[in-house]
Each structure stands twice: as structure tokens, then as C-alpha cells.
Amino acid sequence: MKSLVVVAGVTVAAFLTIAMLGTAGWSLPPIAAQQHGFRGTGMDQIQTKREAAADQAANQAPAAADPASADGDKAGTTYHNVQVLKDLSTEQFNRVMTSITEWVAPEQGCTYCHNTENMASDDLYQKKVARRMLQMTQAINGEWKEKHVHEAGVTCFTCHRGQPVPKNVWFENPGLTAKGLTEPRNNGQNMASPEVGLASLPYDTLTEFLGKKGLDDNAIRVNATTALPEGKGKSIQDAEKTYGLMMHMSQSLGVNCTYCHNTRAMSQWPQSTPQRVNAWHGIRMVRALNGDYLEPLKGTFPENRLGPNGDVPKIGCGTCHNGQPKPLNGAHVIESYPELAKATASAADAKPQPASPPADAPK
Numbered sequence: 001m002k003s004l005v006v007v008a009g010v011t012v013a014a015f016l017t018i019a020m021l022g023t024a025g026w027s028l029p030p031i032a033a034q035q036h037g038f039r040g041t042g043m044d045q046i047q048t049k050r051e052a053a054a055d056q057a058a059n060q061a062p063a064a065a066d067p068a069s070a071d072g073d074k075a076g077t078t079y080h081n082v083q084v085l086k087d088l089s090t091e092q093f094n095r096v097m098t099s100i101t102e103w104v105a106p107e108q109g110c111t112y113c114h115n116t117e118n119m120a121s122d123d124l125y126q127k128k129v130a131r132r133m134l135q136m137t138q139a140i141n142g143e144w145k146e147k148h149v150h151e152a153g154v155t156c157f158t159c160h161r162g163q164p165v166p167k168n169v170w171f172e173n174p175g176l177t178a179k180g181l182t183e184p185r186n187n188g189q190n191m192a193s194p195e196v197g198l199a200s201l202p203y204d205t206l207t208e209f210l211g212k213k214g215l216d217d218n219a220i221r222v223n224a225t226t227a228l229p230e231g232k233g234k235s236i237q238d239a240e241k242t243y244g245l246m247m248h249m250s251q252s253l254g255v256n257c258t259y260c261h262n263t264r265a266m267s268q269w270p271q272s273t274p275q276r277v278n279a280w281h282g283i284r285m286v287r288a289l290n291g292d293y294l295e296p297l298k299g300t301f302p303e304n305r306l307g308p309n310g311d312v313p314k315i316g317c318g319t320c321h322n323g324q325p326k327p328l329n330g331a332h333v334i335e336s337y338p339e340l341a342k343a344t345a346s347a348a349d350a351k352p353q354p355a356s357p358p359a360d361a362p363k
């Protein structure tokens with residue numbers, strides 16, 4: 001009798017194990033774990049080897065175009081309406097045009113931005129947006145080199161990946177919009193939104209923290225900075241908003257909280273990883289890009305590109321990162337395109353100002 005029970009037990013266990021491995025939500029070993037903080041603090045990033053390989057494969061940077069000669073007439077003299085790249089040689093300018101076509105509109109080709117009857121014409125909104133994008137890319141690689149993108153830099157491909165509209169953009173989220181006597185009230189939360197990992201957290205947290213330029217530098221902080229309360233402090237709702245943003249950042253980078261925090265003391269900079277400082281600047285950079293470059297394009301975009309509130313599409317951490325801690329596997333994409341790195345006179349009037357990290361941030 002006893003052996004019969006054992007056999008039955010083993011059979012059930014074997015079936016359950018097989019069923020478990022076959023259903024969603026379970027990852028098959030082998031595991032690729034990476035240590036991030038001090039030993040024993042559990043600050044590890046855990047992925048299966050399969051996931052890690054798929055991630056790498058999905059984030060390949062394209063090969064750079066062959067370099068072009070700097071000799072000959074400048075693009076500004078050869079052509080009629082070149083405003084940003086006028087100091088390049090004509091050959092270098094044409095190389096950039098070929099590359100941006102490959103990065104942004106490989107299927108549509110030159111006609112995505114140009115009226116081929118008259119290349120100098122600014123009739124198409126796509127060309128006007130693209131000119132601003134050239135300036136934005138120069139500002140990212142110039143103004144934000146030290147603070148965020150370093151030697152890796154970005155090209156149009158970092159965000160666009162062969163698509164005119166990048167995959168990871170966001171809009172203001174108006175939530176429930178039904179009007180009338182029974183106007184719903186949900187305090188801006190408890191609605192599935194991918195921005196906050198479908199959790200019951202405030203769903204429009206990006207508008208608050210990544211959409212506003214000139215936000216107070218302490219807006220995201222919620223932990224007390226003194227042992228005893230000295231004032232009203234932040235509410236639970238504020239903490240939920242901060243958590244919503246943290247979900248966005250973690251998902252965008254494909255990491256968990258311990259990539260940046262020692263979770264026994266979230267707020268403390270000396271216990272955090274150096275990556276948290278990168279992230280701190282990243283938040284300021286994204287605000288500046290949205291405020292200085294995307295927001296002013298509101299009148300340029302056609303209506304069908306705007307969000308439910310009539311707002312412009314905006315950049316988040318995932319626009320560049322696409323699920324990786326370093327976009328495009330950390331490739332140094334800007335090396336072969338120095339013209340997309342220097343800030344030109346026309347970009348200077350909309351310079352995003354890098355801020356400093358908190359005084360107690362790790363150096």
C-alpha cells in the first residue's frame with residue numbers, strides 16, 4: 001500500500017513539474033546572474049541565458065557607412081536650404097542623408113522627408129521634424145556626453161531602429177474620460193498601464209516626472225531625510241508616483257531595482273551603485289529633450305501623431321534603452337558620425353542645461 005502511494009506521489013510531482021516548465025511565467029534554466037553590489041547584498045541581475053542572448057540579438061547596431069571626403073564644396077553652398085549641416089562637405093552631407101534614410105525610413109526612402117521635385121522644399125512635416133531631430137541628436141551627444149551618453153553616444157537609429165516612429169514613445173494618459181453624472185474618480189490609479197508595469201500605481205506618472213522641464217530636483221524623493229518628522233512630509237500617493245516612475249525605469253533598462261539601489265536603504269546615495277547617478281542625469285536629460293525639442297514641435301506634427309490630450313509623442317528611458325542597461329549592447333555608435341556630435345550655433349538657442357547630482361551622490 002505504502003509503495004503505491006509513493007509511486008502515485010512521484011507520478012503527480014513529475015506531471016506538475018513538466019506542466020510548470022511548459023506554462024507561461026516560468027523561465028527555463030540555465031541562469032545568467034550578474035553581481036552588481038557588494039557580495040552578500042543580493043544586488044544581482046538575473047536573466048536566463050536564453051533571454052540574454054535574445055536581448056543581444058534584438059539590439060544590434062547597424063554598420064556605419066564608409067567615411068566620405070571632407071574636400072570640395074560645402075553643403076551650405078551646393079544646396080539651397082541646408083541649415084544645420086551646412087559646414088559638411090557635399091560628399092559628407094550625402095553620406096548623412098543615406099544613413100538617416102537607413103536608420104529612420106529604410107522602406108519609404110528619401111521621399112519620406114522630401115518632395116523629390118524640389119529637395120530644398122520644407123513642405124513635408126517629416127523634414128521639419130528631422131531637422132529638429134538633427135539638432136536634438138547633436139545636443140544629446142554634445143551637452144549630455146559627460147553626464148549620460150559618454151563615448152557610446154546615440155544616432156537616429158538608437159531610437160528609431162529602422163522605423164519613422166520609435167517603438168517606445170509615450171503620451172499623457174488621461175485615464176477614464178467618460179463624462180456625465182457618474183464621472184469616474186480613481187485618483188489617477190488602478191488602471192492597467194504598461195508604463196507602470198500594469199501595477200495599481202498612478203498611470204500618468206511620466207507626465208509628472210519626465211514631461212515637465214524645470215521640475216524641482218527633489219520632486220521624486222519621498223523618504224524622510226531626518227530621523228524625526230520635522231514637517232508634513234510626503235504622502236503615500238507621492239510614494240506611489242515615485243514607484244510608478246521606478247517601474248518605468250526598471251522595465252526600460254531590463255533590470256530590477258537592485259541595479260541602482262541597495263533595497264535596505266533606497267534613498268541613500270552612498271549605498272547605491274554608480275549607475276544610479278547615470279540614471280539621475282538620465283531623468284534630467286529626458287525632461288530637457290521633451291521640453292526643448294519634442295514639445296515645441298506640437299504645431300509641426302499632424303493631428304494623427306498627437307496623443308489623446310493633443311500632446312506630442314514623448315521620449316522615455318526605453319526610447320533609447322529598449323530593454324537594455326546600455327542601448328545597442330553598448331556600441332559606440334557616434335564614433336563614425338562626428339557631425340552628429342557637435343553642438344552647432346542653431347542648436348545653441350535650445351541648450352538643455354545639465355544639472356549636478358546631489359552633493360552626497362557617489363562619485
Ligand code: HEC
Pocket residue numbers: 078079080081082083084085086097098100101104105109110111112113114119120121126127128130131
Ligand atoms: C528622415 C528625413 C530625411 C530623409 C529620409 C532624407 N532626408 Fe535629405 N534632408 C533632410 C533634412 C532635415 C534636410 C535639411 C538639413 C539641414 O537643414 O541641415 C535635408 C536636405 C537634403 C538636401 C539638400 C536640399 C537643398 O537644396 O537644400 C538634399 C540634396 C537631400 N536632403 C538629399 C536626400 C537624399 C538623396 C535622400 C535619400 C537617400 C534624403 N535626402 C533622405 C531630411 C531627410
Ligand code: HEC
Pocket residue numbers: 100104113126127129130133134137154155156157158159160164165166169305313314315319320
Ligand atoms: C532620443 C530619441 C530620438 C533620436 C535620437 C531621434 N529621434 Fe526622431 N523621433 C523621436 C520621437 C520620440 C519622435 C516622435 C514620434 C512620432 O512622430 O510619433 C520622432 C519623430 C521623428 C520623425 C517624424 C516621424 C513621423 O512620421 O511622425 C522623423 C522624420 C525623425 N524623428 C527623424 C529623426 C532623425 C533624422 C534623427 C537623427 C538625426 C532622429 N529622428 C533622432 C525620437 C528620436
Ligand code: HEC
Pocket residue numbers: 217218220221222223224242243246247249250253255256257258259260261266267268275276277279280283
Ligand atoms: C536605473 C536606476 C534605477 C532603478 C533600476 C531604480 N531606481 Fe529608484 N531611484 C533612482 C534614482 C536616480 C532616484 C533619485 C531620483 C531623483 O531624486 O530625481 C531614485 C529614487 C527612488 C526612491 C526615492 C528615494 C528618496 O530619496 O526618497 C525610491 C523609493 C525608489 N527609487 C525605489 C525604487 C524601486 C522600488 C525600484 C524598482 C522597482 C527602483 N527604485 C529602481 C534610480 C533607480
Ligand code: HEC
Pocket residue numbers: 140148149150151152153154158249253275276278279280282283284286315316317318319320321325326327330
Ligand atoms: C538619448 C538616449 C537615452 C535616453 C533617453 C536615456 N538613456 Fe540611459 N544611456 C544612454 C546611453 C547611450 C548609455 C550608455 C553610456 C555608456 O556606454 O557609458 C546610457 C547609460 C545608462 C545607464 C548606465 C548603464 C551602465 O550599466 O553603466 C543608466 C543607469 C541609464 N542610462 C539610465 C537611464 C534612465 C533611467 C533613463 C530615463 C530617465 C535613460 N537612461 C534615458 C542613452 C539614453
